[in-house]
Amino acid sequence: MSVKxxxxxxxxxxxxxxxxxxxxxxxxxxxxxxxxxxVMDGVFVPPMTxxxxxxxxxxxxxSLIFDVHLMVKNPxxxxxxxxxxxxxxxxxxxxxxxxxxxxxxxxxxPGLKAGLxxxxxxxxxxxxxxxxxxxxxxxxxxxxxxxxxxFIPESTEKIAALRNEAAKRGVPALxxxxxxxxxxxxxxxxxAGADILVAGTYLFNSSDMSxxxxxxxxx
Ligand code: DX5
Ligand code: ZN
Numbered sequence: 001m002s003v004k005x006x007x008x009x010x011x012x013x014x015x016x017x018x019x020x021x022x023x024x025x026x027x028x029x030x031x032x033x034x035x036x037x038x039v040m041d042g043v044f045v046p047p048m049t050x051x052x053x054x055x056x057x058x059x060x061x062x063s064l065i066f067d068v069h070l071m072v073k074n075p076x077x078x079x080x081x082x083x084x085x086x087x088x089x090x091x092x093x094x095x096x097x098x099x100x101x102x103x104x105x106x107x108x109x110p111g112l113k114a115g116l117x118x119x120x121x122x123x124x125x126x127x128x129x130x131x132x133x134x135x136x137x138x139x140x141x142x143x144x145x146x147x148x149x150x151f152i153p154e155s156t157e158k159i160a161a162l163r164n165e166a167a168k169r170g171v172p173a174l175x176x177x178x179x180x181x182x183x184x185x186x187x188x189x190x191x192a193g194a195d196i197l198v199a200g201t202y203l204f205n206s207s208d209m210s211x212x213x214x215x216x217x218x219x
Contacts, residue, residue, distance in 0.1 A: 005195075006186075006196070006216065006218075007034060007195065007197070007217075008033060008034070008196075008199060008203075008213050008216050008217060009032065009033070009034035009067045009176065009197065009198045009199075010034070010035055010198075010200070010203055010213075011036040011038060011147060011178075011198050012024060012027070012038075013038045013146075013147040014200045014201050015200070015204050020058070021057075021058070021061050024058055024061060024062050024064070025061070025062070026209060027203060027209065028062055030203065030212070030213045031213040031214065032064065032213055033064065034067040034089075035064040036067045036178070036198045036200070037050055037054075037058075037066060037069065037087075038050070038069050038071060038147075039069060039071060039078075039082075040144075043073045044072050044073045044093065045145035046145055052078070053085070055068065055082060055086060055087060056085040056086060059085060059086030065088045065089065066086055066087045066089070067088070067091075067176075067198075068089065068090045068091065069117060069178065070082070070091060070092050070093070070096075073096055073097050074096065074098060075092040075093075075103055076098045076099070076102075076103050079106045079107055080106075080110070083107075083110045087112060088113065089112060089113040089114075089115055089136060090107045090113075091114075091136065091138050092104070092107075092115070092117065093116075093118070093119065093144075094117065094118050094127055095118075100130060104116065104130065104134050105133070108135075113136060113174075114135050114136070115134055115135065115174075116130050116133075116138070117140060117144075117178070119143065119144060120141070120152050120155065124139075127162070128162075128165050131166055131169055131171045131173055132171045135172075135173075136173070136174035136175070136196070137162055138176045138178050139159050139175060139177050140178050141177050141178060141179040141181070141185075142178070143179075144179075149179060150180050151179065151181065152180070155177065155179075156191075157192075159177060159189060159192035160193055162175060163192065174196060175194050175196070176194065176196035176197075176198060177189040177194045177197055179198070181198060181202060181216065182199070182201075183202070183212075183216070183219075186215070186216050186219035190219040199212070202216075
């Protein structure tokens with residue numbers, strides 16, 4: 001039994017997108033706390049997925065915390081639109097083309113939680129300067145763009161390093177891990193310091209989604 005209060009953020013990227021409303025209902029009934037909405041612009045990553053219009057329509061159907069992950073080249077001018085669409089948290093990539101500190105402040109302005117995501121090949125030290133400016137950090141444990149990939153084991157070192165740095169600076173920082181999370185990889189991520197686990201394929205491929213969510217919460 002995990003002593004930590006690990007939260008599950010369900011990614012619908014690999015859900016049946018032709019029945020997205022029902023799929024969101026499924027993860028909500030299964031006990032996920034957050035809905036992880038992977039926004040892709042076809043430039044920062046090759047696929048194009050959901051926008052603020054889809055987010056707005058899902059907002060009417062779900063009381064989950066909307067954890068919006070912007071995998072877009074230029075996130076700055078999307079913030080207000082996703083805030084108005086009903087997002088609770090918006091995360092941008094440190095690798096995107098924007099004023100990172102300014103954009104994080106822009107997310108916080110309407111009272112949302114600001115997140116900063118970092119790709120597997122980007123050194124963790126590059127986000128230390130944003131400790132205190134972001135409420136949450138997303139450690140990408142797969143290369144962004146696709147669900148169903150294998151967890152990159154080195155991600156646990158980045159989680160631990162960020163956890164240590166935040167403690168050293170006395171700054172609160174939620175850590176979310178995104179990609180390849182399942183019952184085998186979740187315990188390492190939680191042990192290293194993760195607070196929120198994003199899971200997509202593991203949930204949607206499971207025969208009992210509630211049990212799958214529970215297994216992650218108890219990692
Ligand atoms: C990948 C996305 C992840 C992905 C997670 O670019 O950011 O959120 O959907 O999906 P799984 O759990 O299938 O790795
Ligand atoms: Zn994501």
